[in-house]
Amino acid sequence: MLSYRERCEMASMILAKAREFGADLVGLADVSVLKNGPSESLFPRMKDHSRDRFAERITTGLPHGAVFWEDGAETAIVYAVAHPEEEPEMDWWCGGIDPPGNKKLAAVGKALKEWLNSAWPDMQVWPKLYHVEKGGIYLKEAAYWAGLGCIGRNNLLITPEFGPKLRLRAMLISEKLPQTGPSAFDPCRDCEEYCLKCCPQGAFGEVIYTREETGLDHLPAREGDYFRKLCVDEMTKNENEAEVQVLKQFSDEPLKVTKYCRNCEFACPFGKKPL
Ligand code: B12
Numbered sequence: 666m667l668s669y670r671e672r673c674e675m676a677s678m679i680l681a682k683a684r685e686f687g688a689d690l691v692g693l694a695d696v697s698v699l700k701n702g703p704s705e706s707l708f709p710r711m712k713d714h715s716r717d718r719f720a721e722r723i724t725t726g727l728p729h730g731a732v733f734w735e736d737g738a739e740t741a742i743v744y745a746v747a748h749p750e751e752e753p754e755m756d757w758w759c760g761g762i763d764p765p766g767n768k769k770l771a772a773v774g775k776a777l778k779e780w781l782n783s784a785w786p787d788m789q790v791w792p793k794l795y796h797v798e799k800g801g802i803y804l805k806e807a808a809y810w811a812g813l814g815c816i817g818r819n820n821l822l823i824t825p826e827f828g829p830k831l832r833l834r835a836m837l838i839s840e841k842l843p844q845t846g847p848s849a850f851d852p853c854r855d856c857e858e859y860c861l862k863c864c865p866q867g868a869f870g871e872v873i874y875t876r877e878e879t880g881l882d883h884l885p886a887r888e889g890d891y892f893r894k895l896c897v898d899e900m901t902k903n904e905n906e907a908e909v910q911v912l913k914q915f916s917d918e919p920l921k922v923t924k925y926c927r928n929c930e931f932a933c934p935f936g937k938k939p940l
Contacts (some may be wrong), residue, residue, distance in 0.1 A: 667840070668842070670913060676842040677716025679742060679781070686776040688744035689831065690824060692845040696738050696837060699810060702712060703883040704803040705732055713873055713893045723798045733800050735791045738837035740844075741802065743811040745824070745831040746770050750931050751938065753924065756832075759912055770834045780923070789839040804833040812846020818853045818866035819860035819869075820886040825850055828936025829929070837847040852935045859932040861886075866895035869929075899926045 667675065676693055683691040708730030725733040746769045748755045755766035763771070774792050781790045794801045807820045809815060814824035821829035861869040874889035876882065885891035907923040915922075 669843075672840070672842050675785075675840065676845070678778075678784075679842070680845070680926045682780055683742065683744050683773065683777055686780075687746065687773045687828070688777075689747040690745040690813050690826060692743050692808070692813050693842050694743055694807045694810035694846065695841075695844045696734060696741055698844065699735060699741060699802065699807055700732075700808045702803055703881045704806055705730060706813065707874065707879060707885070710879065711893070713895075721798075725798065725800055730797060732797055732802050735789070735837060737789060737839045738791060739841040741793075741807045741811065741835045742838065743804065743807045743813065743833060743835045744770075744777075745772055745813060745827070745833050746773065747827045747831050749827070749830055749938070753927075754912070754914065756925065756927065757810060757915075758907075758923040758925075759910075759915035760918075762915050762920070765914070766832050772830060774834055774836060781838065785840070791838075792836040793834070795834070802835055804835060807835050808833055810844060810846050812844075812848045814848070815851050815853070816883070816887070817860070817933070818856070818858055819885055819918060819933060821930060821933075823850075823852055823933060823935055825852075826936060828852075828933045830933075830936050831843050848874075848928075856934070859934065860929045861890075863928040863932040864899075865897075865926065865928060866892075866899045868892045868895040868899070906910040 680691050703932045723729060727733055744764055748766050756764050758764055778790050778792055781788065805816050808822045814822050817823035819829060823829050824831060869886055869890050871892060872886045872888060872890045873892055903925050904923050907921045910922045911919050912922060
């Protein structure tokens with residue numbers, strides 16, 4: 666059994682290593698705090714259900730939207746890779762090729778897992794997949810508890826460093842380490858809510874969930890006015906309108922390039938490069 670001091674040292678080493686391997690942000694969240702969070706609680710009661718077709722094949726054996734927690738998992742290591750507006754290709758899908766941002770996240774995860782396995786061979790490490798239905802966790806909530814930022818009016822994690830322009834991943838470990846959050850950062854409080862006005866589908870136009878009806882303090886987009894189905898409609902439109910291009914950094918072959926809408930990310934004044 667490690668002492669508190671040893672666990673703090675271990676936490677510092679992990680945070681430093683994740684950055685060394687390419688994470689732009691990283692933090693630690695207590696698994697017991699993440700269990701039964703608002704996303705998981707709301708999921709079975711969602712009215713604007715529009716299921717992610719990639720998540721349809723549930724591999725956890727649990728109901729749709731329920732999180733699978735490995736026995737003995739104590740801490741989530743949550744890490745982010747910045748996806749700046751100036752490098753939109755980080756988020757592009759070229760044919761079936763993983764976007765460069767996803768590849769970078771995978772590389773960080775692989776290097777970190779290998780290092781953790783060799784540094785603490787007795788500790789268990791579980792890299793978590795993207796889709797909750799395939800064993801993933803609700804990443805925005807994990808990132809909030811790990812102190813990376815807050816969940817903003819656009820329903821995205823907003824960080825002081827990059828605003829919402831980042832992508833997240835997590836892995837669980839069997840050691841109980843001190844949580845690194847949450848932080849008091851809240852840029853939406855005095856904001857003019859540019860994100861709500863820029864959605865091509867008007868996905869933030871109507872309150873769908875209320876605190877009274879759901880019994881939850883935390884609702885999608887804070888006020889319960891994020892309409893998931895309209896967001897999916899826009900992303901489906903993006904797929905249908907994808908053009909065939911030759912992008913040498915992806916492939917020499919002409920391939921369909923899908924550029925998903927990121928208006929609610931880019932409209933956020935936080936994390937913009939100073940002019
Ligand atoms: C399924 C999914 C989608 C679906 C449905 C989205 C949804 N929110 O329901 C679709 C395909 C529509 C989608 C769209 C997008 N997505 Co998406 N998506 C996911 C996925 C896999 C799960 C999200 C989910 O199902 N949530 C469950 C529902 C019920 O909850 P919710 O709507 O998020 O609302 C909850 C929270 O807001 C929470 N909450 C609100 N306030 C607070 C406060 C506190 C303190 C706490 C604890 C919680 C909390 O409570 C709400 C429930 O009541 C995650 C990855 C993951 N494994 O987490 C990525 C993820 C959320 N998506 C991401 C992105 C970037 C997008 C898009 C911009 C598209 C794109 N270009 O990639 C849009 C933006 C949509 C938006 N504004 O929310 C990123 C977000 C990064 C960030 N900065 O936050 C994630 C984390 C993936 C990643 N690679 O990093 N997505």
